Amino acid sequence: MLTVNQLSCDYPQQPLSFTLSVAAGERIVVLGPSGAGKSTLLNLIAGFIPATQGEVWIAEQNVTSLAPAKRPLSMLFQENNLFTHLSVRQNLALGLSPAMRLSPSQKEKLQALAERTGLLPLMDRLPAQLSGGQRQRVALTRCLLRDQPLLLLDEPFSALDPALRQEMLVLTQELCRENRLTLVMVSHQFSDARFLADRCILIDQGKLAWSGTWQQLEKGDIDAAKVLGIRRTNDQ
Incomplete structure (x- = not known):
C-alpha cells in the first residue's frame, strides 16, 4: 500500500532520509523521541513538506509530485482542524x-458513519460546544x-485524558x-503500539x-526506553 524510498527533505536540525514499506491493511505505530523526525515523515508522505529527493508510492501510484489533496490518503493531526464556524454536520x-x-447517497453515508461513531446527537453543535474527545471523533x-x-x-489523542484516549484508540482500531x-x-506511547500495531517502527x-x-x-529486542526515550509504563 505504501512505499517510501530514500525520502528526504531540507531539515535544519539534522539530515533526514526514510525508506520503508507498509502492506495493505497493516497498522503501523511510529515511535521515537521528540525531534526524531516522526511528524516530518508523515508530512512528507502526505505532501505537506516537499521532498528534496526520493519517492512516495501509494497503492502502486507514484504520488511524489502530487499536491496533498490529490494523494489517496487522509491525515489527522493532534489539533483536529475543525472549522469553528461550521456545525458538526457541515464539518x-x-x-x-x-x-x-x-x-442522497453521500448523505446516507454521512448519517451511517455518524451513527457508528456516536455523533448523531451532536450534529447541529459547533466545535466549541464539544469536548476534546468529541472534536477528535468528528475529525x-x-x-x-x-x-x-x-x-x-x-x-491525535495525546492531549486527551486516559479514558477518552483509550476510547479513541478502540474506535480507530474497529474502524480500520x-x-x-x-x-x-505517530505516538510517544508504547501502550498505543501494544494496542493498535501490527508492527512498530522506531x-x-x-x-x-x-x-x-x-x-x-x-x-x-531493542532497549527503546533508554535509546529512544519511549514511555513503556502503563499510559504515563
Missing part, C-alpha cells in the same frame, strides 16, 4: 464535498468519510478493521532505527 460534509453539496469521522485507503495519524484501512500512526535521528512487532520491542 463532516467537507469530507465528502468541498462545497458541502451532498448527493476522525471526517477522515473516514473521505474513503481513502491510507490513514495517517499524528499523535471494518474499512480495511492501512494505518500509520525513528531516531531522522532515520528508521528499528522495525518489528510490539512483542519484540517489549521483550527487549
Whole structure:
C-alpha cells in the first residue's frame, strides 16, 4: 500500500532520509523521541513538506509530485482542524464535498458513519460546544468519510485524558478493521503500539532505527526506553 524510498527533505536540525514499506491493511505505530523526525515523515508522505529527493508510492501510484489533496490518503493531526464556524454536520460534509453539496447517497453515508461513531446527537453543535474527545471523533469521522485507503495519524489523542484516549484508540482500531484501512500512526506511547500495531517502527535521528512487532520491542529486542526515550509504563 505504501512505499517510501530514500525520502528526504531540507531539515535544519539534522539530515533526514526514510525508506520503508507498509502492506495493505497493516497498522503501523511510529515511535521515537521528540525531534526524531516522526511528524516530518508523515508530512512528507502526505505532501505537506516537499521532498528534496526520493519517492512516495501509494497503492502502486507514484504520488511524489502530487499536491496533498490529490494523494489517496487522509491525515489527522493532534489539533483536529475543525472549522469553528461550521456545525458538526457541515464539518463532516467537507469530507465528502468541498462545497458541502451532498448527493442522497453521500448523505446516507454521512448519517451511517455518524451513527457508528456516536455523533448523531451532536450534529447541529459547533466545535466549541464539544469536548476534546468529541472534536477528535468528528475529525476522525471526517477522515473516514473521505474513503481513502491510507490513514495517517499524528499523535491525535495525546492531549486527551486516559479514558477518552483509550476510547479513541478502540474506535480507530474497529474502524480500520471494518474499512480495511492501512494505518500509520505517530505516538510517544508504547501502550498505543501494544494496542493498535501490527508492527512498530522506531525513528531516531531522522532515520528508521528499528522495525518489528510490539512483542519484540517489549521483550527487549531493542532497549527503546533508554535509546529512544519511549514511555513503556502503563499510559504515563
